[in-house]
Amino acid sequence: MRETASAAAKPYHHGDLSRALVQAARRILENEGPAALSLRAVAREAGVSPAAPYHHFKDKNELLEAVAEEGWEQLGAEVAKAREAAPNQRSALSGIGVAYVTFARQNPALYRVMYDGMRDRTEFPEHAKDASSGWNQVECAIIAAGGDPDPAELQLATIAAWCAAHGLAEMASFREFDALKESLGGEEGFIRAILDHLGVFVRPGRDKQPAV
């Protein structure tokens, strides 16, 4: 039967296309922006006919979801890196926030695809259930930062943190704020200042052992 699509060397007539399509899509996103991301353009970029993608994705949306999925994984990895790099559990939360917004700022087209996919749903996306997901990591960091929240409180705090980071990710692009950014020591200083102002990422409490 078919192998689990994870291994590479899967020479067919054109290789394992579904992966190539996602990569092509990301290349177009980076080079030409979200507006240029048509299914046909992706097929063209991958060197196949316009109809070929339909053997791997139900429709354009499903391809975009695959692209978004990769984005969420990458974001999760960035968050994890920031968490590990933090000197203590409390500052970990702050680092996560900065990492999140920085990722969004550095991959604006990808971030857009990630959220465009979410806006059509009423169910929280699957990727949040992975242990390595950004969402779970924020939860763990909140627990680790102390305060021993009950489940409802934890969910509330996580939602709040996510709202702050996402909101900032979408607001940070305006030139209008350039002067303020400069006075705060550049982009990262700006991000940190807003997140600190929102307070979610610097909760009171004692350090604890890492929960994950």
Next chain:
Amino acid sequence: MRETASAAAKPYHHGDLSRALVQAARRILENEGPAALSLRAVAREAGVSPAAPYHHFKDKNELLEAVAEEGWEQLGAEVAKAREAAPNQRSALSGIGVAYVTFARQNPALYRVMYDGMRDRTEFPEHAKDASSGWNQVECAIIAAGGDPDPAELQLATIAAWCAAHGLAEMASFREFDALKESLGGEEGFIRAILDHLGVFVRPGRDKQPAV
């Protein structure tokens, strides 16, 4: 003589098409969602040919901007209403936050158009410069709530508040949070809890005279 958009027999010249187009667009948005909002559909809904809109708007984007503009005005009005209804200056900020998110939740398609227009810009939109704009009202409410912030602090606080509200507006649609919402007394309780958690809308300080 021109009839004021009040429907009548259909003359060759519509009378006030540009307004009718915006209204048609909003009707489509409410009834069929953002995906159905094509220029041709708007023209159809307004009863004109597909090319007619181009005599009033440079392209589709310009029409959407007009729709968004109306949305921002409406949002500004809701915010103003909430501000006036507040018993004191400090609770005004909280009321503004709830009004903002509630507006976004009750007009999701319109809110989407409003922000889709923003995501392509690096300049903060014009509507923010009006005294009645939501942005200016948040600034005034922050000043009125006390704390005497210097300009940079004021800008920071306003951005932070906006991030929180926008982030929440986009996160509040997930069913995953239904149980939490219920336990917090419904949608508004949920909104208030998150915003309170983020703290922006309940800053310390004494009441002051209204600044605007």
Next chain:
DNA sequence: TCTCTATCTGATCGCTGTAAAGATTTAAGT
């Protein structure tokens, strides 16, 4: 009245997403 200009229509172009049918390659069963 005649003309000018703004507005609206109709036809058209290139692009899009998607479907259906045919071709080709790999895998499975004997």
Next chain:
DNA sequence: ACTTAAATCTTTACAGCGATCAGATAGAGA
């Protein structure tokens, strides 16, 4: 090895989209 079934890719086609342009129409001003 030979046949058959399944998976993959191409070709062709269609309807809808944004946009342009030449021409029809109507109201305003001379």
